[in-house]
Structures are given as structure tokens and as C-alpha cells.
Amino acid sequence: xxxxxxxxxxxxxxxxxxxxxxxxxxxxxxxxxxxxxxxxxxxxxxxxxxxxxxxxxxxxxxxxxxxxxxxxxxxxxxxxxxxxxxxxxxxxxxxxxxxxxxxxxxxxxxxxxxxxxxxxxxxxxxxxxxxxxxxxxxxxxxxxxxxxxxxxxxxxxxxxxxxxxxxxxxxxxxxxxxxxxxxxxxxxxxxxxxxxxxxxxxxxxxxxxxxxxxxxxxxxxxxxxxxxxxxxxxxxxxxxxxxxxxxxxxxxxxxxxxxxxxxxxxxxxxxxxxxxxxxxxxxxxxxxxxxxxxxxx
Amino acid sequence: xxxxxxxxxxxxxxxxxxxxxxxxxxxxxxxxxxxxxxxxxxxxxxxxxxxxxxxxxxxxxxxxxxxxxxxxxxxxxxxxxxxxxxxxxxxxxxxxxxxxxxxxxxxxxxxxxxxxxxxxxxxxxxxxxxxxxxxxxxxxxxxxxxxxxxxxxxxxxxxxxxxxxxxxxxxxxxxxxxxxxxxxxxxxxxxxxxxxxxxxxxxxxxxxxxxxxxxxxxxxxxxxxxxxxxxxxxxxxxxxxxxxxxxxxxxxxxxxxxxxxxxxxxxxxxxxxxxxxxxxxxxxxxxxxxxxxxxxx
DNA sequence: GTCTTTGATACCTATTGGGTATTGCCTGGC
DNA sequence: GCCAGGCAATACCCAATAGGTATCAAAGAC
Numbered sequence: 001x002x003x004x005x006x007x008x009x010x011x012x013x014x015x016x017x018x019x020x021x022x023x024x025x026x027x028x029x030x031x032x033x034x035x036x037x038x039x040x041x042x043x044x045x046x047x048x049x050x051x052x053x054x055x056x057x058x059x060x061x062x063x064x065x066x067x068x069x070x071x072x073x074x075x076x077x078x079x080x081x082x083x084x085x086x087x088x089x090x091x092x093x094x095x096x097x098x099x100x101x102x103x104x105x106x107x108x109x110x111x112x113x114x115x116x117x118x119x120x121x122x123x124x125x126x127x128x129x130x131x132x133x134x135x136x137x138x139x140x141x142x143x144x145x146x147x148x149x150x151x152x153x154x155x156x157x158x159x160x161x162x163x164x165x166x167x168x169x170x171x172x173x174x175x176x177x178x179x180x181x182x183x184x185x186x187x188x189x190x191x192x193x194x195x196x197x198x199x200x201x202x203x204x205x206x207x208x209x210x211x212x213x214x215x216x217x218x219x220x221x222x223x224x225x226x227x228x229x230x231x232x233x234x235x236x237x238x239x240x241x242x243x244x245x246x247x248x249x250x251x252x253x254x255x256x257x258x259x260x261x262x263x264x265x266x267x268x269x270x271x272x273x274x275x276x277x278x279x280x281x282x283x284x285x286x287x288x289x290x291x292x293x294x295x296x297x
Numbered sequence: 298x299x300x301x302x303x304x305x306x307x308x309x310x311x312x313x314x315x316x317x318x319x320x321x322x323x324x325x326x327x328x329x330x331x332x333x334x335x336x337x338x339x340x341x342x343x344x345x346x347x348x349x350x351x352x353x354x355x356x357x358x359x360x361x362x363x364x365x366x367x368x369x370x371x372x373x374x375x376x377x378x379x380x381x382x383x384x385x386x387x388x389x390x391x392x393x394x395x396x397x398x399x400x401x402x403x404x405x406x407x408x409x410x411x412x413x414x415x416x417x418x419x420x421x422x423x424x425x426x427x428x429x430x431x432x433x434x435x436x437x438x439x440x441x442x443x444x445x446x447x448x449x450x451x452x453x454x455x456x457x458x459x460x461x462x463x464x465x466x467x468x469x470x471x472x473x474x475x476x477x478x479x480x481x482x483x484x485x486x487x488x489x490x491x492x493x494x495x496x497x498x499x500x501x502x503x504x505x506x507x508x509x510x511x512x513x514x515x516x517x518x519x520x521x522x523x524x525x526x527x528x529x530x531x532x533x534x535x536x537x538x539x540x541x542x543x544x545x546x547x548x549x550x551x552x553x554x555x556x557x558x559x560x561x562x563x564x565x566x567x568x569x570x571x572x573x574x575x576x577x578x579x580x581x582x583x584x585x586x587x588x589x590x591x592x593x594x
Numbered sequence: 595g596t597c598t599t600t601g602a603t604a605c606c607t608a609t610t611g612g613g614t615a616t617t618g619c620c621t622g623g624c
Numbered sequence: 625g626c627c628a629g630g631c632a633a634t635a636c637c638c639a640a641t642a643g644g645t646a647t648c649a650a651a652g653a654c
Binding site for chain 2: 001002003004042043044045046047049058059060063064067068070071074075077078079081082083085086090091277278279280
């Protein structure tokens with residue numbers, strides 16, 4: 001049995017007449033007669049009752065017809081879905097995310113992606129950087145969002161956004177009176193570092209910057225996540241350096257001031273397997289790239 | 298897209314290697330390569346990633362594979378079901394029945410039919426003779442059980458069973474002392490006739506027989522159905538002539554005696570459209586014929 | 595009766611699916 | 625670094641078969 005048989009059968013069933021049915025499928029009448037007979041022989045079932053003025057479906061024919069429409073519809077749908085999948089418009093995308101990235105960038109990116117590719121199921125997985133790398137290698141993730149990505153592992157990395165570093169300060173702290181904060185102003189200030197893991201972290205980066213300036217910061221606390229660190233700032237525990245996106249976290253008595261210096265930025269990047277040719281990944285990267293160039297200006 | 302493509306695709310997806318897949322579908326490797334490429338071009342989607350040591354499904358390929366197995370399974374099943382339908386082993390049978398026929402014959406027949414053709418849905422419809430004829434003509438019934446079928450309408454009629462006529466008598470009636478009852482013994486007896494409709498009925502037949510014997514029976518009551526008539530016999534209202542199958546109705550004080558005479562029989566027949574070539578009808582008629590020859594002896 | 599319409603048959607043609615031979619590429623072994 | 629083995633792709637041929645044309649036979653319509 002071939003699809004040709006099903007198409008011819010449907011045409012004949014609907015037209016009830018070999019001549020018209022043949023015209024409809026763009027062949028002449030004798031080949032249609034032959035193909036139908038072939039189908040009937042293969043099925044071992046008479047599908048049409050030949051009457052004097054055309055043909056009528058037998059009972060077996062009626063049953064076959066019901067199934068045939070299903071098969072043809074399924075085949076049609078399969079073609080369309082496969083085409084969509086190949087264009088990266090249908091399927092599933094597993095995205096690795098982490099604490100502070102969720103605050104602002106990820107929602108905007110994912111929203112835009114879902115708007116453009118509504119048939120792609122997006123699954124978000126909150127994981128640390130090493131967990132993401134592992135998951136990417138094992139294929140459990142398609143793309144992961146990371147900061148301070150080590151060059152080493154065989155991963156392609158693409159910058160999503162360059163963010164200024166901001167200093168979160170309690171408004172009672174005298175530093176809050178300045179519009180920008182220089183690193184040197186950290187001398188003597190109680191500093192909250194985050195995240196405490198995984199290393200190397202933004203905290204490590206800040207300490208290294210201070211060292212380059214010729215002093216060692218007074219670290220009073222290391223915390224797991226950005227929300228906790230800002231909460232500590234809010235209660236007057238100390239100051240804290242955070243990526244700009246964290247400023248969307250508004251807590252009482254907390255003000256944000258840019259860290260002075262043009263190179264005081266941190267990159268948010270997305271990582272993926274360089275051998276992954278998945279069209280969904282390509283679709284996603286396209287959205288990322290547009291997002292980046294829109295936010296560069 | 299043709300089934301060929303699906304079969305080849307499945308083989309390749311499972312073998313992961315053109316050479317082995319080609320062997321599996323009994324063609325050589327180059328045509329398989331061509332057919333797969335053809336399928337990919339038609340779908341506008343790369344289905345396999347060609348690697349150094351074989352092929353692997355792409356994402357679109359995985360999706361296509363899942364759908365392909367459904368299509369192939371559906372096609373296979375369709376073939377089998379159609380074959381069954383053509384052999385009269387699958388489908389639906391609408392049977393017209395009526396009062397007294399239900400008592401004994403129909404259950405036995407239907408049970409046997411369902412044992413032999415378990416995939417045929419049997420629907421029973423209780424209707425009068427004219428209703429059955431109407432329904433048969435309109436195709437709402439495939440076969441109908443009737444008694445005293447008029448020859449006229451364009452229906453094929455097949456005898457199912459020839460039953461003796463029995464006289465139902467209250468045991469207090471002196472007639473109950475005889476082993477057989479002659480028609481002549483009806484003289485002066487209160488007679489219950491059934492059914493009152495549709496005409497011609499068994500009741501009419503009895504009256505005609507009496508007239509042929511030279512007397513007019515004393516009809517005390519006409520009733521709709523056999524159960525009522527036997528109930529009246531039970532309460533001493535009179536005697537009643539019924540088909541033998543009605544003797545399975547055991548009511549208090551009712552005894553059954555054969556009506557004397559070798560020609561005192563009534564036929565149960567089944568009627569169907571003579572132009573109906575439905576294989577299910579043929580299957581059913583076969584069961585009917587076997588039933589008849591089993592009960593003739 | 596004739597004419598029209600139906601599906602079936604006979605026979606030819608053209609498409610195309612499948613076969614063989616071969617190439618080109620990658621990989622693993624030495 | 626080179627060679628052998630296994631892989632898919634290519635080139636080309638042949639044969640199976642789907643489709644075309646001409647025609648027939650049967651069954652209404654008139």
C-alpha cells in the first residue's frame with residue numbers, strides 16, 4: 001500500500017465515479033481503475049461496489065475510508081511539524097539559569113523568544129555554573145546562562161549583555177551621597193561578597209580589583225545569593241557590589257550607585273555545545289544576538 | 298511522501314547506518330541514500346546528521362520518527378481491519394426482533410453469532426413486522442426476524458425455524474387431559490387470540506384454520522403479546538395457540554399440548570435486502586442456515 | 595432502435611526506483 | 625605520516641511500473 005492508493009481511493013470515494021476522480025487526481029481513468037483494483041487485491045477486500053452509474057463504498061470501504069482520512073491527515077501534519085522543527089519553530093528548549101540572571105535579562109529574553117517561536121516549549125532549570133556545564137555536555141541543557149565563564153571546556157560562549165557593576169549602599173551610609181563610587185572608597189567599608197560559590201565568583205573579582213588598587217577590602221560576610229546580600233545592605237550590614245540588573249530589586253533604604261571606571265562591567269554570557277546544530281538553538285541564539293545589539297546602543 | 302520513504306526512514310533510524318538499513322529493506326545502499334535524500338528534500342528538513350561512522354537522527358528526525366511509527370502502525374491496522382470487515386468479521390449488525398421470537402430462538406442464534414464473530418457489534422431492535430420492513434428498506438436494519446412474511450415486498454426471506462403450534466391450556470380445563478389437541482376440540486372453548494396486530498397475525502391464521510374445519514371459534518379476547526396471552530390462560534380465561542418456543546414461558550397452572558396435525562407449524566423467518574452483499578449479513582445468514590439444519594433433525 | 599455514459603481491457607510510453615561500479619572522505623592502526 | 629577499512633555520495637544503467645491512448649462492453653436514456 002502506498003499513499004498514492006489512499007489519495008486515489010479518497011478521490012474515488014468522494015466523487016463516486018472513476019472519470020471525475022481521475023480528473024481530480026490528474027491522471028486518466030484507466031490507471032485509476034488499475035490502482036484501485038491493486039489496492040483491493042492487496043487488502044483482499046472489495047472496497048467499491050461497481051454500479052451502473054458509478055461506484056459506491058462497500059462496508060469495508062466505509063471503514064477503510066475512515067482510517068484513510070486519519071492516515072492522510074496524520075501524514076500531512078507530520079510533514080508540517082517536521083518542517084517547523086527543522087526551522088527551529090517547534091520542539092523543546094532547555095535553558096540553564098542562575099540566581100541574579102533571572103531578575104531582569106532572562107525574563108525579557110525568554111518572553112521575546114516565546115513570542116517569536118510560540119510552538120517551542122521552553123523549560124528553565126536553575127543550576128550553578130558547573131552544573132550547567134555538566135548538563136550541557138550531557139545534552140540535558142541546550143543553552144546555559146553564565147557569568148565569568150572559564151575559557152577551558154569545549155563550549156561555545158556568546159556574550160548576551162555587558163552590565164555595569166553597581167554598589168548597593170544603605171542610604172544612611174555617607175557613601176550614598178556620591179553619584180558614583182570609586183573602588184578606593186571601599187577602604188574601611190564593611191563589604192558583603194556574593195556569591196560564595198561557585199568560584200571564580202563576582203566576589204573574587206571584586207577582591208582582585210581592590211588588591212590591584214593597593215588595598216584589601218574588609219569582607220564582613222559572604223552570601224549565597226543576590227537577594228540575601230541586598231537584604232543585608234538594607235539592614236545596614238555593609239555595602240555590596242552587584243550587576244546592574246540586580247537594581248530591579250528595590251528594598252527599603254537600599255540605593256544603587258555605579259562603580260566608577262569604564263571597565264567596571266561584568267558580562268552575562270550564554271554557553272552551548274559548539275557541535276550542536278539544533279535549529280532551535282540557532283533560533284534562540286538569533287534572539288540573543290538581536291537582544292545584545294539592541295542593548296549595546 | 299510515500300510509505301516506502303517511511304519504511305526506509307525507520308530502517309535507517311534504527312540501524313544508524315545506510316549499509317545495514319539497505320540490507321534490512323532488501324535494496325542496495327545507493328537507492329536508499331537517494332530515497333532518504335528525496336524525503337529530506339520534500340520535507341525541507343534534514344532528518345539525519347551524517348557522521349563519520351553512520352548517521353544520527355536530528356531533532357526534526359526524532360519528531361518525524363515518532364510520527365512515522367504512528368502512521369505505519371495505523372496503516373497496518375487499517376489493512377487488517379479492512380480485511381476483517383470484508384470477511385464479515387468486523388463491523389455492525391442491526392437485527393430486528395419481535396415479541397415471541399425473543400423468548401428462545403433469538404438468544405441462541407445471537408449467542409452463536411457473537412461467539413463466531415466477536416468483533417461484530419450486534420444491535421437488537423424490537424419492532425413490529427411493518428416497522429422492520431421499513432427499516433430494512435432504509436438500511437437501518439440489516440436483517441429482521443418475522444413470522445408470516447408477505448411475499449410481496451422486494452425482500453429476501455429465509456426460514457430460520459419451523460415450529461409446531463402448541464395449545465396453552467389451564468390445567469383445570471378438561472382439554473389438558475389429552476396428549477394432543479385437535480382443532481375440532483376448540484369448538485365451544487373460549488379462545489384467546491394473539492397478536493392483535495400487525496395483520497396478518499397468528500390469530501388470523503388460527504381463525505382461518507377453524508373456518509376450514511367448518512366452525513367459527515369463540516374468541517373471548519385479543520391481546521398484544523404472548524406473555525399477556527399466557528397470563529390469561531393461567532387465570533382460566535381461555536385457551537390460546539402459541540408457537541412452540543413460547544413453551545419456555547412457565548406460568549402457574551398452564552400446560553402446553555401440541556396442536557394435532559402434521560401441517561400445524563408456523564415458520565420463523567429472517568428477511569433482508571436481496572441486493573445487500575454485506576459480508577456481515579452473509580456471515581449471519583451462514584449462522585442462520587447452520588442453526589436451521591441443526592434444528593431440522 | 596441509437597446515443598451517451600459507465601468501468602474494463604489492451605497495449606504503448608515515460609518515469610523512476612533499484613542495481614553495479616566507483617569515488618571521496620574520515621578514522622584508526624601501525 | 626601513510627595506508628587500510630568502512631562509510632556515504634555519485635554516476636550511470638536497467639527494469640519495473642505508473643500513466644497515457646485507443647477501444648470495448650454493458651447499462652440506461654431517449
